[in-house]
Amino acid sequence: MPKRKLDPLPSAAFQILLSLAGEDLHGYGIMRQVADQTDGRVRLGPGTLYSSIQTLLEEKLIEEVDLREDPKLGHKRRRYYRLTSAGRKLARSEADRLAGFLRVARAKKILRGDYV
Amino acid sequence: MSEKIYALLLRLYPSRFREAYGDEALQLFRDRARDEKGFFPSLRLWLDLLADLAISIPRQYGYVQPALIGVSAQRRLAGVPAFHVLQDESPRPGALLFGSVLSLVVLSTFWILLGHGAGHAGMRVIASGQLPGSSGFSQHQAPQPNPHNAPSATDRAVGEVSKLDPADRHRVIDGVIANLKKHYIDPEVAQKMADELLAHEKRGDDDAVTDGEAFANLLTKQMRDVSPDRHLVLIYSRDPLPQNATGPIVGELARYREAMKQQNCTFEKVEILPGNIGYLKLNSFPDPSLCRPIAMAAMASLNHADVIIFDLRDNRGGEPAMVALMAAYLFDHPEYWYNPRENTTEQSWTLSPVPGNRLADKPVYVLTSARTLSGAEQFCYDVKMLKRATLVGETTGGAAHSGVFHRIDDHFGMGIPETRPINPFSKSDWAENGVEPDVKVKAADALPTAVKLAETKLHKN
Numbered sequence: 001m002p003k004r005k006l007d008p009l010p011s012a013a014f015q016i017l018l019s020l021a022g023e024d025l026h027g028y029g030i031m032r033q034v035a036d037q038t039d040g041r042v043r044l045g046p047g048t049l050y051s052s053i054q055t056l057l058e059e060k061l062i063e064e065v066d067l068r069e070d071p072k073l074g075h076k077r078r079r080y081y082r083l084t085s086a087g088r089k090l091a092r093s094e095a096d097r098l099a100g101f102l103r104v105a106r107a108k109k110i111l112r113g114d115y116v
Numbered sequence: 117m118s119e120k121i122y123a124l125l126l127r128l129y130p131s132r133f134r135e136a137y138g139d140e141a142l143q144l145f146r147d148r149a150r151d152e153k154g155f156f157p158s159l160r161l162w163l164d165l166l167a168d169l170a171i172s173i174p175r176q177y178g179y180v181q182p183a184l185i186g187v188s189a190q191r192r193l194a195g196v197p198a199f200h201v202l203q204d205e206s207p208r209p210g211a212l213l214f215g216s217v218l219s220l221v222v223l224s225t226f227w228i229l230l231g232h233g234a235g236h237a238g239m240r241v242i243a244s245g246q247l248p249g250s251s252g253f254s255q256h257q258a259p260q261p262n263p264h265n266a267p268s269a270t271d272r273a274v275g276e277v278s279k280l281d282p283a284d285r286h287r288v289i290d291g292v293i294a295n296l297k298k299h300y301i302d303p304e305v306a307q308k309m310a311d312e313l314l315a316h317e318k319r320g321d322d323d324a325v326t327d328g329e330a331f332a333n334l335l336t337k338q339m340r341d342v343s344p345d346r347h348l349v350l351i352y353s354r355d356p357l358p359q360n361a362t363g364p365i366v367g368e369l370a371r372y373r374e375a376m377k378q379q380n381c382t383f384e385k386v387e388i389l390p391g392n393i394g395y396l397k398l399n400s401f402p403d404p405s406l407c408r409p410i411a412m413a414a415m416a417s418l419n420h421a422d423v424i425i426f427d428l429r430d431n432r433g434g435e436p437a438m439v440a441l442m443a444a445y446l447f448d449h450p451e452y453w454y455n456p457r458e459n460t461t462e463q464s465w466t467l468s469p470v471p472g473n474r475l476a477d478k479p480v481y482v483l484t485s486a487r488t489l490s491g492a493e494q495f496c497y498d499v500k501m502l503k504r505a506t507l508v509g510e511t512t513g514g515a516a517h518s519g520v521f522h523r524i525d526d527h528f529g530m531g532i533p534e535t536r537p538i539n540p541f542s543k544s545d546w547a548e549n550g551v552e553p554d555v556k557v558k559a560a561d562a563l564p565t566a567v568k569l570a571e572t573k574l575h576k577n
Contacts, residue, residue: 027144028144031148045171046140046144046165047129047173049141053137054133076143
């Protein structure tokens with residue numbers, strides 16, 4: 001049984017899943033959404049982005065939807081991606097896992113605050 | 117333009133990835149390039165892209181299609197090597213060409229890096245004082261076992277050079293002549309030597325010599341035929357010579373400091389023997405900037421002795437300044453202190469009298485052996501010439517090393533005497549024959565002999 005590629009879930013893949021939680025996006029849209037949600041800390045390059053998309057597609061965590069035009073980016077039709085229910089589930093379990101770390105960090109007084 | 121560059125870089129990815137996502141990747145690049153204009157945004161864009169290439173290309177090549185994993189897992193038998201085939205198409209000629217150019221670049225980079233690293237290793241080895249004829253009473257000749265300095269097999273392998281051809285020989289001769297003209301004390305003699313070297317080369321006297329060491333010896337002989345100067349020497353080293361052979365290397369200095377700390381600055385024994393005989397066993401003349409307090413304390417603890425025995429049988433030299441510092445205790449007035457490395461300067465006089473010192477008129481014995489070298493020989497030679505001490509033991513090793521070392525290339529360097537110090541004793545110094553003791557006994561018997569001599573002398577008084 002070959003080891004699953006997304007175990008543990010790479011940070012880039014997790015960010016892509018999160019970026020698609022709200023709406024379907026094309027590649028560049030994902031990149032910008034990820035940059036937004038990480039305050040500009042993570043800027044996915046094309047290679048990393050499409051490698052991750054490739055893997056996520058294979059694992060059926062995201063799916064391709066029809067080609068559409070992005071009104072903001074001219075008339076070229078782009079491939080959009082959508083989060084599948086498996087993808088949503090995985091993103092949730094990863095978020096839970098990270099939340100667990102946060103609780104530990106707070107218990108050890110490394111992190112202050114009560115939002116977890 | 118930049119889009120074309122990125123399109124080229126995309127070719128680094130496996131064709132399967134390019135076919136699936138090449139257009140989209142390029143489109144993403146276009147989108148970013150359009151949105152991120154200006155110097156800093158585009159700089160950031162390119163940095164992102166390069167980092168991205170570095171991370172994702174290896175990942176893509178390590179990537180195995182799920183179908184293929186299944187196939188190879190089924191077919192694979194224990195102990196039988198298997199290959200994963202990532203692509204079923206044969207590589208394009210362009211890809212092959214690109215691959216070979218890339219391999220060449222990587223190989224040559226490795227080669228350069230290796231050569232560079234080996235150069236540093238060689239520097240370490242030579243800096244530890246193994247270079248014959250290098251400058252002075254190197255403190256690194258002090259007896260400190262240091263495993264880091266052992267030349268390894270790799271050092272030697274890298275230092276290996278092919279045989280000398282006429283062009284190599286000419287280059288070395290040019291280097292020798294340039295150094296002679298620049299550094300030799302007597303310009304006329306330097307010119308004569310240069311002419312002689314070139315005449316020998318023209319006559320073909322050098323043609324048969326292809327071995328580096330033999331060539332170095334031959335040129336040394338040719339130079340000395342003009343001027344019989346034993347400090348003038350051409351040296352060949354199989355290991356690459358350091359770029360700066362005259363200064364100690366920082367790491368060496370740190371090791372030296374540590375060693376001095378651990379060994380009490382090589383003051384091995386300081387004690388009063390029966391009969392109030394002060395005995396000092398000193399195994400080097402360490403750097404006074406580190407060891408002056410210990411030296412002063414040692415001498416102070418012997419201050420009330422009636423006789424002093426300096427045991428230099430295991431002393432392989434060190435700093436001329438420490439030699440002079442120790443000698444200062446033996447005189448009640450500044451005494452000319454001959455150092456073959458320097459012209460007469462203030463330091464050529466001992467800093468006598470030392471305040472509070474009572475040893476200036478006490479009998480002194482110095483124990484010597486064939487292992488007594490360099491700076492220790494200077495001490496022996498000078499106290500003997502000044503008739504200040506009785507030397508007991510063996511003839512010393514004979515290592516004056518008074519030339520200054522000049523690097524010619526990676527393997528050749530030369531020692532050139534740059535100063536002509538005044539030897540007040542108008543005799544040859546100890547470079548060739550060592551210093552003869554006054555009382556010749558085996559090194560092992562030197563201490564009891566000196567003690568006996570001291571006791572006899574004290575009883576007479």
